[in-house]
Amino acid sequence: MTGTDLAATLAGARVMPVLTVPSEAMAGPLADALAAGGARCAEVTFRTPDAEQVLKAMAAHGGLVVGAGTVLTPEQVERAVAAGARFVVSPGFDEGVVAKCRELGVPVVPGIATATELMRALRAGLGTVKLFPAEALGGLRTLRALAAPFPGMRFVPTGGIDASRLAAYLADPAVLAVGGSWMATPAHLESGAYAEIRRLTAEAVGVCTP
Template sequence: MTADLTDLLADARIVPVLTVPDPTTAAPLARALSAGGARCAEVTFRTPSAEQVVKAMAAQGDLAVGAGTVLTAEQAERAVAAGARFVVSPGLDHEVVARCRELGVPVVPGVATATEVMGALRAGLDTVKLFPAEPLGGRAMLRALAAPFPGVRFMPTGGIDAAGLPGYLAEPSVLAVGGSWMATPALLASGDYAEIRRLTAEAVERSMRWPT
């Protein structure tokens, strides 16, 4: 990972993970997240409109917008063309990593085992996404993986909620935490951007208690 994104994630400490079916909600969503103090966001490529959402959110200019759930090199290309500043994958795919390198964009692959962490290290990466963090065993699993890899920083994501955020941020190996509770599909569907802003601000305030 490039130093600029490492610094961004270290400062942000939280990464809102967004699944946005309707691209018309992208701009007000970006404004609500920014108003809540978020510095970056991850738009998952789980919907047909993901590229439009990345483009619309990036155009707001206040957030570093990345693409998540990137499964193929072709998706990585489309994400970067839409304006994604970083790429996140649920697993370690060496074609995705290689294409991101060619495109000059940082990539954070998902890992669930020590073997995958070793694969990421061999690929020259020292920041990985522990996914799905809670189903894998939560903080106990994080500590078990971090112990033999002291130079690796983790971005745990998957099943983490507001109550669990402080515990993860207290772990020395954690660079940032990804979570979807700040902008759930239900909040997006109802257009409750005030609540999205409130939840984001609450998460940001909590994250400031646990600097890197």
């Protein structure tokens, strides 16, 4: 997958579940629930001991384009790609992470929170960035202020966004897709609420479909 391919995937999906999965045993039922709800892609965060196994299992599912999130180091990039990640997402901008992704031929969406970080992303030749943490930074007002001087940049706002805010973000032309964890929280997974995950995912996908 190239950066252009990822941008096209995100533009088609418009919403990306961000997943923190406690156990590998949850990966299969979770992938089934997300796919049944209409999700096209998902981000598995590197925040749990089983993250690589979860990523590997979900990547093998076939119904989703699965990437790795919360990737902080070049070494984590290597592990994520080895586990089957089709793309990498980072909470911040790190030259080493971007360089390793380039070396391995996997697209990367780094996080930015300031105009300075956005300029560094542009200098690195990137066209898509993650605004994080979106709501804590000021939400759409901040996104629009950052987007104005950089008309070619596309954003994947993530952090604090829920179903009630999804439509407003998607209506902004600078927003490629929205990342969010409300569709499949650790609490949902711990209680085995896969039907609820499917419902919430379908609800979010419905907002994305005119």
